[in-house]
Amino acid sequence: MVTSQKDLLMNKQANNFFKKSPLVHCITNEVTCESMANALLYVNSKPIMAVDEREFKELFEQTDGLLLNLGHLSINRQEQLLAASQEALHTNKPTVIDVVGVSASSLRKKLALTLLENKPTVVKGNTSEMRNLCGLKSSGRGVDGDSSDQEKASLQELSETLKKWTQQYPATSFLATGETDIIVTPHTSYYLKNGVAELDQMTGTGDIVGALIASLLGQGIESEMSLVGAVSYFNLCGESALTHCKKPLGMADFRHELFNELSRLYKKDDWWQQVKGERI
Numbered sequence: 376m377v378t379s380q381k382d383l384l385m386n387k388q389a390n391n392f393f394k395k396s397p398l399v400h401c402i403t404n405e406v407t408c409e410s411m412a413n414a415l416l417y418v419n420s421k422p423i424m425a426v427d428e429r430e431f432k433e434l435f436e437q438t439d440g441l442l443l444n445l446g447h448l449s450i451n452r453q454e455q456l457l458a459a460s461q462e463a464l465h466t467n468k469p470t471v472i473d474v475v476g477v478s479a480s481s482l483r484k485k486l487a488l489t490l491l492e493n494k495p496t497v498v499k500g501n502t503s504e505m506r507n508l509c510g511l512k513s514s515g516r517g518v519d520g521d522s523s524d525q526e527k528a529s530l531q532e533l534s535e536t537l538k539k540w541t542q543q544y545p546a547t548s549f550l551a552t553g554e555t556d557i558i559v560t561p562h563t564s565y566y567l568k569n570g571v572a573e574l575d576q577m578t579g580t581g582d583i584v585g586a587l588i589a590s591l592l593g594q595g596i597e598s599e600m601s602l603v604g605a606v607s608y609f610n611l612c613g614e615s616a617l618t619h620c621k622k623p624l625g626m627a628d629f630r631h632e633l634f635n636e637l638s639r640l641y642k643k644d645d646w647w648q649q650v651k652g653e654r655i
């Protein structure tokens with residue numbers, strides 16, 4: 376049963392998305408850093424990409440949200456992520472952790488589990504990464520998800536496991552992305568169904584979703600609606616972008632139109648009416 380939009384995304388909330396301009400501190404990978412910064416600017420947010428622990432105390436007094444992305448790991452980056460995670464716990468800063476590449480590296484998985492102890496608001500990854508994090512068999516390769524982890528039984532197994540994790544980590548909500556997105560909070564769970572396959576064929580899409588979640592959290596929107604809103608907004612931009620591309624599709628055209636849509640869709644009052652999904 377598809378839940379009605381008014382249940383999925385309260386229209387009065389959605390019409391306020393991206394009206395405020397939160398300062399979002401991102402510690403992220405060098406592959407998609409510029410895309411993430413521009414995506415935040417395109418939705419009226421202010422990014423600051425800063426990794427030097429010496430400035431964290433001063434920064435945390437000004438920022439509204441924090442994004443920790445494990446995409447480019449090193450000994451220094453691990454220390455930076457741990458220091459920021461500790462400061463976020465100490466200052467109660469809304470925090471998103473993107474467990475990029477955990478299915479490829481036990482180092483990343485160990486770090487992700489350590490960061491989870493600091494009560495982040497959201498932990499996200501693609502479905503394969505989240506299956507690996509939860510100790511489930513995962514077919515992920517590198518930082519990419521695999522469609523076999525999107526089969527109905529796999530989605531159900533992952534959502535049930537994440538529900539148990541919310542009992543162990545009650546301050547945290549979880550997001551697993553893919554053709555179907557799974558959102559699991561301590562109170563409720565969703566399957567979301569917007570988006571297009573092309574979003575899986577360019578780098579940085581999951582990274583940008585993490586940044587959009589941190590932006591909505593930084594606007595004071597609670598985690599459940601920040602998750603439904605960020606994933607749905609991004610995926611609806613993907614759907615609209617595809618309609619603006621000439622055929623046969625060039626992926627650079629799709630990426631260009633996706634960023635165009637990020638900067639304009641939220642200015643349409645009824646964008647949220649296209650949200651597709653269900654409570655599970």
Ligand SMILES: Nc1ncnc2c1ncn2[C@@H]1O[C@H](COP(=O)(O)OP(=O)(O)O)[C@@H](O)[C@H]1O
Pocket residue numbers: 500501502518519520552553554555556569570571572573574575579580581582584606609610
């Ligand atoms: N096959 C697909 N169909 C529709 N949307 C997709 C598909 N694959 C990914 N997406 C969307 O693209 C975004 C990035 O997801 P994903 O590719 O799983 O993350 P990552 O880039 O971290 O691997 C999410 O919003 C997700 O819903």
Ligand SMILES: Cc1ncsc1CCOP(=O)(O)O
Pocket residue numbers: 404406407446447475518577578579580581582583
């Ligand atoms: C290719 C790559 N390698 C390390 S981080 C990164 C980008 C991952 O971005 P996303 O998780 O959004 O696909």
Ligand SMILES: [Mg+2]
Pocket residue numbers: 475500501518581582
């Ligand atoms: Mg990712």
